[in-house]
Amino acid sequence: MPARPHPLPSTATTRRTAFGVALAGLAALSACDASRDEPSAASGVSASADPDADLVSGLSDQMTALLGLAASIEATYPRLGPSVRPWRELHEAHLKVLGDDTAPAPAHRRRFAGPDAALRELRQREQRFQPRLVDASVSAQSGPLARVLACMSAGVAQRLVPQGNATRLEAG
Amino acid sequence: MTTIRALQTTLAAEHAAVYVYGVLGAQTSRSAAPDLYAALTAAYTAHRGRRDLLTRTIADLGADPVAAEPAYTVPAHLDTSDRVMREAATLEDDCASTYANLVANTSGVRRRWAIMALNDAAVRVLAFRGAPEMLPGADEYTDR
Numbered sequence: 100m101p102a103r104p105h106p107l108p109s110t111a112t113t114r115r116t117a118f119g120v121a122l123a124g125l126a127a128l129s130a131c132d133a134s135r136d137e138p139s140a141a142s143g144v145s146a147s148a149d150p151d152a153d154l155v156s157g158l159s160d161q162m163t164a165l166l167g168l169a170a171s172i173e174a175t176y177p178r179l180g181p182s183v184r185p186w187r188e189l190h191e192a193h194l195k196v197l198g199d200d201t202a203p204a205p206a207h208r209r210r211f212a213g214p215d216a217a218l219r220e221l222r223q224r225e226q227r228f229q230p231r232l233v234d235a236s237v238s239a240q241s242g243p244l245a246r247v248l249a250c251m252s253a254g255v256a257q258r259l260v261p262q263g264n265a266t267r268l269e270a271g
Numbered sequence: 272m273t274t275i276r277a278l279q280t281t282l283a284a285e286h287a288a289v290y291v292y293g294v295l296g297a298q299t300s301r302s303a304a305p306d307l308y309a310a311l312t313a314a315y316t317a318h319r320g321r322r323d324l325l326t327r328t329i330a331d332l333g334a335d336p337v338a339a340e341p342a343y344t345v346p347a348h349l350d351t352s353d354r355v356m357r358e359a360a361t362l363e364d365d366c367a368s369t370y371a372n373l374v375a376n377t378s379g380v381r382r383r384w385a386i387m388a389l390n391d392a393a394v395r396v397l398a399f400r401g402a403p404e405m406l407p408g409a410d411e412y413t414d415r
Contacts, residue, residue: 185403192405196412233390237383242375249374249386250406253367253393257403260394 150240158235158248159199161228166190168224170206172217179214185258186221193251222259229255277376278329279337281385284369285322286339291362292318298349307352310398311359317395318366321388328381360401367392371408 169187173180194200211217232252239245272280292315301308329336349355370389374382393407406412 189405192412196406233383233386236374236386237379245382246371246375247406247409249389250371250409250412252386253390253407254403254405256390257393257397257407260397 151244154235154239155197155244158232159194159197161231162190162194162197163199163201165221165224165228166194167206168221171209172211172221174206175208175211176214176217179218182218183221186225189254189258193254196247196251225255225259229259272372272376274377274381275329275332275334277373278325278332278381279334281369281373282322282325282329283337284366285318285325286337287343288318288362288366289315289322290339290343291345291358294345295349295355295359299352299355304352307355311355314359314363314395317391356399360396360399363392363396363399364401364407367396367408368410 166187169183169190173183173187211220229252232248232255236245236248236252239248292311296308296311296315299308299311326336346354346358349358367389370385370392373385374389377385389408393404396407397403404413
């Protein structure tokens with residue numbers, strides 16, 4: 100069976116420490132990879148080297164910003180909760196997997212051009228973020244981390260599919 | 272897991288997917304269920320294309336691509352569109368997991384290709400009325 104990252108500990112006290120813990124687990128698993136396409140990706144990484152720490156830190160910052168936007172929209176337009184909450188929950192779950200258990204900043208009401216504009220802004224930013232997850236997965240030194248980031252990109256891609264896009268269920 | 276082995280595992284999964292989609296398409300009426308038939312046809316075409324690309328890639332790397340099995344186990348009672356859709360959604364979930372593992376065992380352009388295939392499978396699940404997940408393809412996080 101291929102190596103897979105395990106659920107990550109959530110007891111770290113700071114974001115940087117948390118990343119270290121998270122990456123240590125991923126790095127330990129990546130060390131099991133006997134052979135990959137490129138030597139840099141094949142030898143495994145030591146937890147102390149943290150070759151993916153900056154990558155994870157940057158992604159975490161972007162996810163936190165998206166989380167903040169979603170929370171602001173929800174605080175400003177409570178009736179948009181059903182549309183915004185799935186995004187908030189998605190990024191909260193992803194941050195947890197990355198080992199970032201920093202408490203989210205309190206949501207503040209913000210001035211938007213209207214509810215439709217607010218949703219449009221959130222969607223556009225999510226659309227820009229999804230390929231960044233793909234690029235991050237490609238550039239990750241750790242195979243298990245690359246896998247998790249790719250799965251995150253797929254999770255965002257699913258949420259970007261317009262609702263009602265499912266195949267109609269005909270009688271059959 | 273080596274890159275070759277991961278590619279072979281993925282190819283074996285695509286052989287199965289092509290077979291099962293063939294069966295699902297045969298169980299679906301083009302006139303009575305045109306949307307479902309079109310979705311199945313699109314999925315079949317996508318998986319066949321990836322199967323062929325994987326076969327070429329493995330051969331280019333100097334290995335013998337794993338062959339398809341003579342037949343695969345397909346659930347019985349595929350007599351309603353609902354059951355066909357559920358089977359297709361399950362199939363895409365399995366493919367997402369397979370490609371996620373390929374991501375972990377490749378790098379560069381091959382890894383990017385695997386990510387795109389993972390994304391395609393995850394989105395295709397929704398076409399077959401599957402539910403969005405936090406981390407499609409990462410079975411260990413299914414409940415998150």
